[in-house]
Amino acid sequence: MHSFSDNMLIPARTLMPVALxxxxxxxxxxxxSPADDYVEKTLDLxxxxxxxxxxxxxxxxxxxxxxxxxxxxxxxxxxxRSLEPVPGRIVICALNGELTVKRLExxxxxxxxxxxxxxxPDIVIFDTLELVIWxxxxxxxxxx
Amino acid sequence: xxxxxxxxxxxCNNFYVSCERVFRPDLIxxxxxxxxxxxxxxxxxSAEVKKLGIKMGVPLFQIQQLVNQHQIQLFxxxxxLYADMSSRVMSTLEEFAPNLEVYSIDEGFLDLTSVxxxxxxxxxxxxxxxxxxxxxxxxxxxxxxGPTKTLAKLANFAAKKWQKTDGVLDLxxxxxxxxxxxxxxxGEVWGIGSRTTAKLNQLGIHTVWDLASQSSKRIQAQFNVVxxxxxxxxxxxxCLALEEIAPDKQQIVCSRSFSRRLTEYSExxxxxxxxxxxxxxxxxxxxxxxGCVTIFIRTSxxxxxxxxxxxxxxxxxxxxxxxxxxxxxxxxxxxxxxxRPGYNYQKCGVQLSHIQPETTPGQMDVFDSIADGLSTENxxxxxxIDQINRRFPRAVSIAATGFDKSWKPKxxxxxxxxxxxxxxLVGVKCA
Numbered sequence: 001m002h003s004f005s006d007n008m009l010i011p012a013r014t015l016m017p018v019a020l021x022x023x024x025x026x027x028x029x030x031x032x033s034p035a036d037d038y039v040e041k042t043l044d045l046x047x048x049x050x051x052x053x054x055x056x057x058x059x060x061x062x063x064x065x066x067x068x069x070x071x072x073x074x075x076x077x078x079x080x081r082s083l084e085p086v087p088g089r090i091v092i093c094a095l096n097g098e099l100t101v102k103r104l105e106x107x108x109x110x111x112x113x114x115x116x117x118x119x120x121p122d123i124v125i126f127d128t129l130e131l132v133i134w135x136x137x138x139x140x141x142x143x144x
Numbered sequence: 145x146x147x148x149x150x151x152x153x154x155x156c157n158n159f160y161v162s163c164e165r166v167f168r169p170d171l172i173x174x175x176x177x178x179x180x181x182x183x184x185x186x187x188x189x190s191a192e193v194k195k196l197g198i199k200m201g202v203p204l205f206q207i208q209q210l211v212n213q214h215q216i217q218l219f220x221x222x223x224x225l226y227a228d229m230s231s232r233v234m235s236t237l238e239e240f241a242p243n244l245e246v247y248s249i250d251e252g253f254l255d256l257t258s259v260x261x262x263x264x265x266x267x268x269x270x271x272x273x274x275x276x277x278x279x280x281x282x283x284x285x286x287x288x289x290g291p292t293k294t295l296a297k298l299a300n301f302a303a304k305k306w307q308k309t310d311g312v313l314d315l316x317x318x319x320x321x322x323x324x325x326x327x328x329x330x331g332e333v334w335g336i337g338s339r340t341t342a343k344l345n346q347l348g349i350h351t352v353w354d355l356a357s358q359s360s361k362r363i364q365a366q367f368n369v370v371x372x373x374x375x376x377x378x379x380x381x382x383c384l385a386l387e388e389i390a391p392d393k394q395q396i397v398c399s400r401s402f403s404r405r406l407t408e409y410s411e412x413x414x415x416x417x418x419x420x421x422x423x424x425x426x427x428x429x430x431x432x433x434x435g436c437v438t439i440f441i442r443t444s445x446x447x448x449x450x451x452x453x454x455x456x457x458x459x460x461x462x463x464x465x466x467x468x469x470x471x472x473x474x475x476x477x478x479x480x481x482x483x484r485p486g487y488n489y490q491k492c493g494v495q496l497s498h499i500q501p502e503t504t505p506g507q508m509d510v511f512d513s514i515a516d517g518l519s520t521e522n523x524x525x526x527x528x529i530d531q532i533n534r535r536f537p538r539a540v541s542i543a544a545t546g547f548d549k550s551w552k553p554k555x556x557x558x559x560x561x562x563x564x565x566x567x568x569l570v571g572v573k574c575a
């Protein structure tokens with residue numbers, strides 16, 4: 001049997017829009033609801049956070065090197081693999097066989113992986129072959 | 145003149161292994177193998193493992209020494225992960241063609257016939273498919289193309305085998321086709337099994353080219369219409385259409401070996417109830433009802449010293465159903481008859497047959513409502529259970545399946561469900 005913790009979330013790919021009940025205005029006799037014309041749709045977080053479902057992965061941050069970018073330990077990051085990893089973006093990369101989060105920068109002809117915490121060193125990549133970008137981080141989900 | 149037909153087969157490379165590597169980049173370049181249910185046999189191998197001469201389906205105990213010597217990384221099958229990654233690959237492929245046939249968990253046929261950007265340069269388009277899939281999902285694929293499905297399959301085989309193709313091969317050109325067919329053994333052709341291969345070899349047909357040069361009429365006389373169609377397909381004459389919608393299953397089987405031998409009736413009936421639940425779930429997923437339930441139980445044929453016992457039984461139902469509870473009840477009625485104490489049972493299973501769409505009109509519903517109470521109410525209940533279980537896997541189950549699942553197949557080396565469970569996301573270092 002499964003037990004679920006209180007803050008259990010629902011996987012985004014199977015997440016069904018939370019349909020809030022709306023009055024359809026079908027009142028037998030009388031006045032149609034004046035709100036009817038304003039009903040559009042319900043808000044779905046997927047629409048806001050997930051552009052390409054097939055390319056979107058969720059990962060969990062471990063460590064404090066990206067605090068300056070608002071990424072705390074245990075935060076969930078939304079990663080889009082289809083986005084171009086351009087300088088300035090926060091990326092997930094495979095570094096020495098480990099998935100690592102850094103800000104991608106370009107400085108003096110070299111790629112750099114910048115930490116967002118003065119206590120952590122930046123990494124300069126001299127050979128682009130060494131650097132495998134896994135995906136681009138688009139959102140950080142920080143549970144309060 | 146209509147444009148020449150162009151079919152592509154996109155096939156993932158070592159799919160299960162690739163799924164594991166997406167989240168474990170440290171395993172890239174290292175020997176990795178994925179094991180079957182109960183961690184028994186090898187069902188997927190990385191290139192490094194293939195190079196060691198380890199064959200598909202070999203039992204783990206037979207290669208234990210190689211595993212130790214080469215530090216082969218082993219994984220239990222993680223079907224939640226593989227299914228999710230598969231649907232990502234397939235939905236990425238959908239963008240490249242108007243028609244996609246999902247052929248298996250790791251391969252899909254695309255109809256590229258009138259796809260404009262493909263028409264100018266099919267190879268470039270194939271490369272675009274390849275790079276897009278690997279970038280989007282992390283899964284490497286190869287693309288084979290040709291005017292028929294059989295030729296697309298053959299092209300894919302060659303694209304995988306020869307690095308020079310850079311993962312994409314088009315066999316539309318008859319000259320290139322012949323060149324390849326002359327060096328590929330006939331057994332590699334799609335749909336030609338080992339028995340047909342042996343018979344073909346006896347007739348002096350060894351390469352694909354030998355087969356393609358035969359008269360399809362003669363082949364039909366000596367073999368059957370399937371092999372004859374293959375001959376035509378190899379010559380660029382399309383006999384097989386793209387099936388965009390998978391046909392409903394006419395039989396649903398759910399059976400497993402236990403991680404340990406079961407002796408008690410109660411354990412066996414719980415396992416049986418669990419398999420019935422899975423089978424009923426599949427039945428409802430394709431919106432069908434079943435008219436016949438078959439069960440079997442058996443001891444292990446590999447323990448000749450132990451007393452052997454195996455039995456199967458079927459019941460044809462008065463009213464077709466899709467209700468887990470009535471399928472379990474039917475299975476249990478048979479199990480009570482079949483069960484004998486004093487044996488070490490190793491496997492059991494259930495098979496649903498006489499399957500028809502749930503909308504089939506007829507008298508069934510009349511009996512159904514008499515026997516089972518309000519059938520629409522039951523349907524709603526089952527639907528509700530399925531919906532909950534889709535959101536929270538295995539959250540709701542029928543009590544008959546029991547709580548002690550110690551008989552469940554071993555999956556000791558299973559990786560995290562990286563994409564389907566919030567508690568098992570991959571960790572990324574902020575270091």
